[in-house]
Amino acid sequence: MTHILAIDQGTTSTRSIVFDGAQKIVGSAQQEFTQHYPHPGWVEHDPADLVRTTIETMKGAIADAGLEAADIAAIGITNQRETTLVWDRKTGEPLNNAIVWQDRRTSDMCAALKSKGLEETFTARTGLLLDPYFSGTKVAWILEHVEGARAMAEAGELCFGTVDSWLIWNLTGGGIHVTDATNAARTLLFDIRANDWDDDLLAALNVPRAMLPEVKDCAADFGMLDPAILGHAIPILGVAGDQHAATVGQACFEPGMLKSTYGTGCFAVLNTGEEFVASNNRLLTTIAYRLDGKTTYALEGSIFIAGAAVQWLRDGLKMIDKAAKSGELAAASDPEQAIYLVPAFVGLGAPYWDAEARGAIFGLTRNTGPAEFARAALEAVCFQTADLVEAMHRDWAASAETILRVDGGMVASDWTMQCLADLLDAPVDRPEILETTALGAAWLAGRKAGLWPDEAGFAATWKCEHRFAPKMDDATREKKKAGWRDAIARTLSRQKN
Numbered sequence: 324m325t326h327i328l329a330i331d332q333g334t335t336s337t338r339s340i341v342f343d344g345a346q347k348i349v350g351s352a353q354q355e356f357t358q359h360y361p362h363p364g365w366v367e368h369d370p371a372d373l374v375r376t377t378i379e380t381m382k383g384a385i386a387d388a389g390l391e392a393a394d395i396a397a398i399g400i401t402n403q404r405e406t407t408l409v410w411d412r413k414t415g416e417p418l419n420n421a422i423v424w425q426d427r428r429t430s431d432m433c434a435a436l437k438s439k440g441l442e443e444t445f446t447a448r449t450g451l452l453l454d455p456y457f458s459g460t461k462v463a464w465i466l467e468h469v470e471g472a473r474a475m476a477e478a479g480e481l482c483f484g485t486v487d488s489w490l491i492w493n494l495t496g497g498g499i500h501v502t503d504a505t506n507a508a509r510t511l512l513f514d515i516r517a518n519d520w521d522d523d524l525l526a527a528l529n530v531p532r533a534m535l536p537e538v539k540d541c542a543a544d545f546g547m548l549d550p551a552i553l554g555h556a557i558p559i560l561g562v563a564g565d566q567h568a569a570t571v572g573q574a575c576f577e578p579g580m581l582k583s584t585y586g587t588g589c590f591a592v593l594n595t596g597e598e599f600v601a602s603n604n605r606l607l608t609t610i611a612y613r614l615d616g617k618t619t620y621a622l623e624g625s626i627f628i629a630g631a632a633v634q635w636l637r638d639g640l641k642m643i644d645k646a647a648k649s650g651e652l653a654a655a656s657d658p659e660q661a662i663y664l665v666p667a668f669v670g671l672g673a674p675y676w677d678a679e680a681r682g683a684i685f686g687l688t689r690n691t692g693p694a695e696f697a698r699a700a701l702e703a704v705c706f707q708t709a710d711l712v713e714a715m716h717r718d719w720a721a722s723a724e725t726i727l728r729v730d731g732g733m734v735a736s737d738w739t740m741q742c743l744a745d746l747l748d749a750p751v752d753r754p755e756i757l758e759t760t761a762l763g764a765a766w767l768a769g770r771k772a773g774l775w776p777d778e779a780g781f782a783a784t785w786k787c788e789h790r791f792a793p794k795m796d797d798a799t800r801e802k803k804k805a806g807w808r809d810a811i812a813r814t815l816s817r818q819k820n
């Protein structure tokens with residue numbers, strides 16, 4: 324019994340994947356669920372959908388593998404990060420829909436905290452910035468806006484959790500209130516050096532400590548699956564936020580190793596080892612992973628819209644019928660047209676952090692058509708990655724010779740990966756296993772179970788499927804980047820200009 328079940332609860336879908344003892348995928352299942360947009364800038368998930376799709380895909384993946392629950396040695400969970408839930412400790416009933424990481428409803432709250440001069444304290448302790456992206460202001464919003472919530476929270480009757488905590492609570496039958504260090508690191512409430520919730524930050528956001536989960540290592544005992552769910556009790560032994568799990572799944576265990584995941588958004592994570600590198604370029608400092616009580620730190624660049632721009636071409640503009648067409652179209656575009664799309668649909672993330680900016684497209688002519696839109700959407704993802712990698716180089720000289728390991732749905736596009744290598748002027752390595760997020764969660768659980776190899780053994784199994792080497796000449800690259808910088812400058816909100 325060496326199979327591991329990984330649950331990857333993402334922003335738009337939930338996936339479960341069964342890996343065998345040789346780290347090969349032997350079964351999987353995936354389900355999308357409804358996104359709720361109750362007001363402009365708001366994004367919510369129904370908490371019940373998160374649990375339902377998790378349980379259904381767990382069953383689906385085990386069936387797809389031709390196995391029984393009793394064949395699964397352990398479960399690893401990885402999840403969309405920052406998304407915030409609050410529920411009643413007695414009944415397990417959520418007080419509100421989950422407030423998703425993309426939700427901007429707390430921008431005014433963040434601005435108010437900044438105007439009190441608090442950003443420096445938050446950044447020094449959490450490595451994050453005062454942006455609505457993170458959980459802290461979302462919890463505060465629930466406590467302020469849901470009737471009776473504040474009194475219940477103060478009486479210790481409420482639980483706050485990110486999606487991992489919510490899933491564990493439900494999968495273990497209720498009563499286990501835990502999270503892991505990587506998810507805690509995204510809340511704005513956790514001091515990532517002290518490895519503890521921070522009372523000053525809790526006071527600034529008026530969040531009672533009593534509602535916070537216990538924080539564990541990424542490979543730890545998170546509880547037993549309620550046997551009523553699959554007919555068998557299985558230990559949950561690994562948990563990490565999805566970008567952290569991908570860092571592990573890409574075997575980025577050495578300082579200087581960098582991965583970038585291209586799904587709905589794009590998240591680049593650079594391992595900085597035992598060093599907490601404070602960013603001077605508005606990147607985030609975060610916990611890459613915590614194993615055996617030892618924290619490995621990272622610099623992270625977070626872009627909110629990557630594959631989502633391709634979805635917009637498909638579903639919003641109806642210029643393509645499937646995502647894969649975007650690369651073909653871009654390849655056929657007119658290279659003479661300098662079209663720039665700044666996909667600030669939900670504001671801009673790193674390194675700009677402009678919650679009020681909105682998307683813009685520049686350089687349109689009578690000849691501009693779907694092909695140029697497709698190229699602009701794909702190039703935007705690459706320009707934004709280049710912005711992040713340059714900021715990383717400025718923050719931490721040790722990252723100068725970086726090779727980028729990539730994963731996520733969008734890396735299927737060869738055109739985009741070549742464009743990325745060209746604009747970065749660095750090699751881009753696409754691994755054989757693209758489900759690195761799930762693989763990372765499985766590795767954490769497998770390592771804890773003592774069934775999978777340690778870091779070095781696991782890293783030796785990582786295989787490159789294709790290396791994209793840069794081909795663009797310097798003059799072309801610089802010209803394109805100057806055009807991008809100009810487009811960004813023209814898109815930033817007045818607040819930033």
Ligand SMILES: Nc1ncnc2c1ncn2[C@@H]1O[C@H](COP(=O)(O)OP(=O)(O)O)[C@@H](O)[C@H]1O
Pocket residue numbers: 333334335336585586587588629630631632633634646647648649650731732733734735736
């Ligand atoms: N061949 C492709 N070319 C460009 N974009 C793609 C391609 N295939 C998938 N995508 C994009 O990748 C995203 C899906 O990636 P995935 O890793 O499943 O995302 P998530 O986990 O965030 O839901 C979608 O936004 C989709 O538009």
Ligand SMILES: O=P(O)(O)OC[C@H](O)CO
Pocket residue numbers: 332333334335402403404405424564565566586587588
């Ligand atoms: O669900 P994904 O893959 O888009 O990832 C979401 C991130 O964790 C948000 O920080």
